[in-house]
Amino acid sequence: MKILLVIDVQEKYLNYYDADLLPRINAKIAAANSTGTHVFYIRNIGIHGDDGSYALAKDLLIVSDYIYEKKFPSAFTNDSFVKELKIQNVTELEIIGVDGNSCIKKTCLDAANAGYKVTLNLQCTATRNEKIFEKTLNELRNAGVIITV
Numbered sequence: 001m002k003i004l005l006v007i008d009v010q011e012k013y014l015n016y017y018d019a020d021l022l023p024r025i026n027a028k029i030a031a032a033n034s035t036g037t038h039v040f041y042i043r044n045i046g047i048h049g050d051d052g053s054y055a056l057a058k059d060l061l062i063v064s065d066y067i068y069e070k071k072f073p074s075a076f077t078n079d080s081f082v083k084e085l086k087i088q089n090v091t092e093l094e095i096i097g098v099d100g101n102s103c104i105k106k107t108c109l110d111a112a113n114a115g116y117k118v119t120l121n122l123q124c125t126a127t128r129n130e131k132i133f134e135k136t137l138n139e140l141r142n143a144g145v146i147i148t149v
Helices: 021-034 079-087 103-113 130-142
Strands: 002-007 038-044 067-070 092-097 117-125 146-148
Touching: 002 021, 002 103, 021 038, 021 092, 021 117, 038 079, 038 103, 067 079, 092 103, 103 117, 103 130, 130 146
Parallel strands: 002 038, 002 092, 038 067, 092 117, 117 146
Antiparallel strands: none
């Protein structure tokens, strides 16, 4: 089974990225939901825990209750998330969100290392440093991550 994994689309981060990012992400979520693909959400709560400023973006389309928190870059640091992937027999993840050089990168690498088929959708992924992101993309490709545009 394939899921769409939406990472760190949070109010506190969106100002760093293109204003069209959220509408593209919402369109991808709507398309996935319309085909029956489960949508999972991950939100960063910071190393010290949620202080209220880590809310998901207020205009983010939420179509499921699969919402998980993380304190560290990789979504795979949340045991409940990892357990739910197994329960749902997930074999493939399409990953979107922010930031491409940090949480997206680490989650993609951990997913690939765990044996999942991983696709990174660049239409719905953003990064704050494009120059570093080129190196990140090469590292992801070398790890077996499929990059789509």
